[in-house]
Amino acid sequence: MSAILNEPFVDAHQHFWNLDLHPYPWLQGETVPNFRYGDYSALRRNYLPGDYARDTARCPPAMTVHIEAEWAREDPVAETRWLMEVAEAHGRPTVVVGHAQLDRENVAEVLAGHxxxxxxxxxxxxxxxxxxxxxxxxxxxxxxxDAQWRRGYALLERHGMSFDLQAPWWHLDQAADLARDFPRTQLILNHTGLPADRSEAGLQAWRDAMSRLAREPNVAVKISGLGQPGRAWTQEDNVPVIRDAIDIFGPERCMFASNYPVDSLVASYDTILAGFLAAIDRYGPSQRRGLLHDNAVRIYRMA
Known part of the structure; x- marks a missing residue:
């Protein structure tokens, strides 16, 4: 079986979890309200490096960024300690984005632990x-x-930490003000700003919100999370959205990300990567290399 990509790339958003050993309430009894892909019961199983290797067999990334997977909030640093063990044993993930509840009194302690x-x-x-x-x-x-939440956010700079933001596009006015007020903290928007409403009016409102956020130079965006509930992931649906996001932020501030295994609910890994490759086929070698690899290496300090 031939590879679908013969150049190195970074997956800037992936998850592991071991439900036999560790606490993930959203996968072990609780239900996420309004989950954007609907029924997610298929995710209630272990997902470990071997599973990821199987899913990426035709397109193994050179490096990955593990994003916190909603480990029980009582001890989020424990997730990071476990991931260090996983990385030492398996070579993945390359780097980690952890969790801290920024408006809690113990946020300074949690950040120091991470x-x-x-x-x-x-x-x-x-x-x-x-x-x-x-x-x-x-x-x-x-x-x-929230002033208390922002006090926690202000502590990220002390540790040289970036911030991954997951929020619907109708909150990106808040994100733009946050980025402006904390210019030395890199903000990374997750899942393309969640353009769930694919009507023309919905997409125009998403583009307007993304454009406002893109005016802040310390913001980047990960191209992921584009599935729609009950609908197959197609290039016809998603390539135009990917191209809009890249046009708005510029090819120097966008990254490929799979959101696996969550996005396995809507598409195979190959399908998602092939769609991204189709969307960036109009760029030259240098910009293509940035979108696939170099931007993530720079933004997540992986070199």
């Missing part, structure tokens, strides 16, 4: 958001506007 791990690069904390655009309000407790 920082003790040499592969640690940043934090993901999902701020308070709403599921519908019409319900979006500024200033909510636990949101990117």
């Amino acid at each position: 920082a003790a791990s040499p592969r640690m690069r940043g934090i993901r904390n999902k701020p308070a958001t709403v599921a519908r655009r019409e319900d979006a309000r500024r200033g909510a407790r636990g949101s990117m506007d």
